[in-house]
Amino acid sequence: MGALHEGHLTLVREAKARADRVAVSIFVNPMQFGVNEDLDAYPRQLAQDSRLLEGEGVDLLWAPTVAAMYPDGFATKVSVSGLDGVLCGTHRPGHFDGVATVVLKLFNQIRPDFALFGEKDWQQLAIIRRMARDLDLAFPHVDAIVGVPTVREADGLAMSSRNRYLSPSERAQAVTLNRAMRIAIGAVLEGEPVARVLAGLRAAILDAGFARIDYADLREADTLAEITDWRGQNARLLVAAQMGKARLIDNMAVDPAMARMPETLATL
Ligand SMILES: Nc1ncnc2c1ncn2[C@@H]1O[C@H](COP(=O)(O)OP(=O)(O)OP(=O)(O)O)[C@@H](O)[C@H]1O
Numbered sequence: 001m002g003a004l005h006e007g008h009l010t011l012v013r014e015a016k017a018r019a020d021r022v023a024v025s026i027f028v029n030p031m032q033f034g035v036n037e038d039l040d041a042y043p044r045q046l047a048q049d050s051r052l053l054e055g056e057g058v059d060l061l062w063a064p065t066v067a068a069m070y071p072d073g074f075a076t077k078v079s080v081s082g083l084d085g086v087l088c089g090t091h092r093p094g095h096f097d098g099v100a101t102v103v104l105k106l107f108n109q110i111r112p113d114f115a116l117f118g119e120k121d122w123q124q125l126a127i128i129r130r131m132a133r134d135l136d137l138a139f140p141h142v143d144a145i146v147g148v149p150t151v152r153e154a155d156g157l158a159m160s161s162r163n164r165y166l167s168p169s170e171r172a173q174a175v176t177l178n179r180a181m182r183i184a185i186g187a188v189l190e191g192e193p194v195a196r197v198l199a200g201l202r203a204a205i206l207d208a209g210f211a212r213i214d215y216a217d218l219r220e221a222d223t224l225a226e227i228t229d230w231r232g233q234n235a236r237l238l239v240a241a242q243m244g245k246a247r248l249i250d251n252m253a254v255d256p257a258m259a260r261m262p263e264t265l266a267t268l
């Protein structure tokens, strides 16, 4: 959706390393924004983005207009049911229909051999993978939907175009989201009951000045099924919370290789 940062540029570099030619789409897709969301406020800086992509050696910047994507009479919607009934799907009704529909259109317009998406939007990635399988999307590559690990600021905050909505003090507080998630994952790995860990995580996030938590859940990485008792499953901790004008999301694997954090949730 543009307003490019190092997270996006990492996707581009990863694509350049794997492909002869790289296309990037930039389209702020009205269909994936709810009525009270930030469609109008969303940053748009196509000229600057275009220069950045040229600097990365991108071959094609595909930036269609809304009228070209959704001409009069447009009537089709792609729904990936089930996976869209949890997490962001519950808090942003219709969002993933908008995502799936536009991504299918972009695939058909660009016809890539494969496509890269950020793990920052973990549920989005799961939904796009499901759609590609369910609709037999004919990519030449077997693993055509490539996930790229989340790129973070030095203090751990996941890079996002929406971080620019944060005031300096909100930005300083926002770091707690990821720090608390790392501590929570450490506690899960040490065998603390999931419910207690999540309660501590929620309290730490609210203490840091977040106004609202949409969810803070431990879920199975692929199916997104809720995990209430962690016994070594392939799990992901996923959080969405509101800080000022920015609704921030983050997710991390419950990974035994993760460095132990010195703090606890209670002392954060
Ligand atoms: N920090 C990041 N690390 C890796 N990939 C990212 C990161 N941020 C965004 N992406 C990926 O870049 C692609 C384009 O994302 P998009 O344009 O929605 O930007 P965004 O920064 O995620 O915006 P927002 O957070 O405001 O929704 C998506 O595949 C997304 O997952």
Ligand SMILES: CC(C)(CO)[C@@H](O)C(=O)[O-]
Residues within 6 Å of the ligand: 001, 027, 029, 032, 099, 102, 103, 121, 124
């Ligand atoms: C997948 C996507 C391009 C659909 O508009 C968007 O949600 C994004 O950039 O993450």
Ligand code: BAL
Residues within 6 Å of the ligand: 032, 033, 121, 124
């Ligand atoms: N990166 C997901 C796009 C959105 O929040 O609308």
